[in-house]
Amino acid sequence: MQIFGIAGLIAIIIGIIYRSDKLIDEVCLIIGGVCLTVYSIYLGDVIFVILQVVFTVVAVYDLFRNKAKRKNS
Numbered sequence: 724m725q726i727f728g729i730a731g732l733i734a735i736i737i738g739i740i741y742r743s744d745k746l747i748d749e750v751c752l753i754i755g756g757v758c759l760t761v762y763s764i765y766l767g768d769v770i771f772v773i774l775q776v777v778f779t780v781v782a783v784y785d786l787f788r789n790k791a792k793r794k795n796s
Contacts, residue, residue, distance in 0.1 A: 724765045731758030749789065752782040 734755030738748045756779030763771035 724762060727758045727765070728762040731755045731760075731762060734758060746786075749782065749786040753779060753786065756782050 732755070734751045736755075738751030738755060741748045741751070756775055760772060760775040760779060763775050
């Protein structure tokens with residue numbers, strides 16, 4: 724199960740390092756958030772679960788908001 728934690732951490736780091744208007748960084752943040760959510764559920768850490776769910780929802784919102792911006796440009 725630690726693989727989810729490690730994968731989530733790596734995906735979020737990649738998403739932050741390659742922050743741009745491209746799709747890849749947003750997808751990395753979403754994948755990282757989902758992986759860390761799964762890992763936090765496994766750990767049973769309620770606060771961390773809430774944090775990761777909020778992070779993932781915001782990342783998905785950002786994806787759709789930026790997709791709409793790209794479409795209108």
